[in-house]
Amino acid sequence: MDYIKAFHDYLALEKKYSPHTALAYETDLLYFQNYLVGAYDTDDLLAVQYPMVRSWIVNLIDDGISTTSVNRKVASLKAFYKFLLKVGQLNASPLLKHKALKTPKKVQIPFSEKELDLVLNQLHYPEGFEGVRDKLIIDLFYTTGIRRAELIGLQMNNVDLATGVMKVLGKRNKERIIPLLPIILEEIRGYLKERAGLESIIDEGYFFLLLKGVKLNESFVYRLINTYFSNVSEKVKKSPHVLRHTFATHLLNKGADLNSVKELLGHSSLASTQVYTHNSLAELQKVHGTAHPRNRK
Numbered sequence: 001m002d003y004i005k006a007f008h009d010y011l012a013l014e015k016k017y018s019p020h021t022a023l024a025y026e027t028d029l030l031y032f033q034n035y036l037v038g039a040y041d042t043d044d045l046l047a048v049q050y051p052m053v054r055s056w057i058v059n060l061i062d063d064g065i066s067t068t069s070v071n072r073k074v075a076s077l078k079a080f081y082k083f084l085l086k087v088g089q090l091n092a093s094p095l096l097k098h099k100a101l102k103t104p105k106k107v108q109i110p111f112s113e114k115e116l117d118l119v120l121n122q123l124h125y126p127e128g129f130e131g132v133r134d135k136l137i138i139d140l141f142y143t144t145g146i147r148r149a150e151l152i153g154l155q156m157n158n159v160d161l162a163t164g165v166m167k168v169l170g171k172r173n174k175e176r177i178i179p180l181l182p183i184i185l186e187e188i189r190g191y192l193k194e195r196a197g198l199e200s201i202i203d204e205g206y207f208f209l210l211l212k213g214v215k216l217n218e219s220f221v222y223r224l225i226n227t228y229f230s231n232v233s234e235k236v237k238k239s240p241h242v243l244r245h246t247f248a249t250h251l252l253n254k255g256a257d258l259n260s261v262k263e264l265l266g267h268s269s270l271a272s273t274q275v276y277t278h279n280s281l282a283e284l285q286k287v288h289g290t291a292h293p294r295n296r297k
Contacts, residue, residue, distance in 0.1 A: 003045060004029050007083050016173045018149075028076035032056060046084070050094045053077065057101075067101040074098065109235055110246035116142055118232040129194040130211060134224055136187045137208065141225070141240055144178045145247035145265050147171075148240040152216045154207040161185055170266040178264060248273070 004026055011022040029045075035056050037043050053074070060070050074095070081093035120139060125131030140151065150168040158167040164180050180188070195201075198213050206215040221240055229238040244265070251261050262273040 003084065003089070004033070004080075006087075007080050010083055011079075018171075025076045025079065028073045029080055031073070032077060035059065045080075046089060048094045050096075050098065053094060053098070067103045071100045071103065074100070108242065108245045109237070110249040111229065111233060111235070111242060113250065115229070115233045116246070119228055123228060123231060129198065132187070132191050132194045133208065134228070136184075136191045137221070137224060138228060138243070139184060139187060141243035142247055143181050143184055145244050145261075146178065147244060147266075148218060148221050150266075151208065151240070152206075152218065152221060155205050156207050157205075159188065159207055161188065168266070174266065174268075176263070176266050 007029070008022050008026045011017040011025055012019065017025075032053075033043050033045060036045075036048070036052065039055060039059075040052060057070055057074065060073065061067075065073075078093070078095045078098070081090065081095055084090040085093060120135065120142075125135050137151065140146065144166075146154075146168055147170065150170055153169055154166070159180075160166065164182075164185055165177050166180055167175055167177055169175055195209065198209070198211070201209065201213040203209060203213065203215040208216050210216060210220065225240050225243060226238045229235075235242070248261050248265060251264075252258070258270060258273060262270055265273060267273045
């Protein structure tokens with residue numbers, strides 16, 4: 001039996017993982033299996049013992065793979081062996097007592113309100129369809145906190161101008177409803193007018209399109225954000241995810257409830273949302289120091 005293929009099908013069909021995610025798990029498993037062949041002369045994943053996994057981890061680190069990437073690959077193994085337990089092929093996982101490698105915490109630096117103002121209100125955008133689209137994409141990221149994949153996959157029938165909301169399909173095909181600000185609704189109307197004037201539309205169902213009438217791709221969206229923000233920001237990372245991070249941080253800085261931000265972001269738990277609170281803590285300290293009577297500076 002091809003257990004890797006069975007696992008891939010389980011992720012795709014039962015867990016509803018995206019094709020990209022399911023393929024990433026499969027790739028990690030094949031990579032591990034190839035290591036077993038070279039190091040232990042076996043490709044039997046059912047016979048794996050933890051020392052073999054530990055040897056693979058050491059090999060990955062020696063090859064210069066980051067601890068974050070190593071942890072992700074091992075997480076694929078853990079999920080695979082959990083699946084084998086579920087289907088009755090194993091009695092115990094070889095990774096039962098494994099502890100993830102410690103990774104340095106990366107502080108994600110959001111864009112400032114000034115940088116957003118410069119990009120949205122001061123920069124020159126191209127005339128016509130592309131300029132209107134580009135500005136709407138940036139503003140939608142900033143005012144809704146959606147993920148890049150959610151923006152690319154946004155459908156025409158999921159944007160409701162009458163009620164002022166849009167429906168997005170998040171991770172594991174979870175739907176959520178996001179309110180749209182009046183200024184965004186105005187920008188959307190302008191975009192739809194330009195979109196209707198395209199010479200040809202191939203991917204009719206998709207909301208955002210390239211000039212040729214086909215849906216956006218990941219690299220295009222990344223380049224778009226990086227290009228515009230490179231004009232106003234010296235931050236090392238300028239990406240759609242930084243805009244998502246900025247959305248959450250600015251809301252929290254203005255006093256938004258953590259649970260509300262969690263719902264808007266589409267997180268399944270508060271733990272995921274709390275990673276954004278370190279930036280708002282600095283703002284809270286500033287407010288606290290300025291406003292409290294006991295501060296006699």
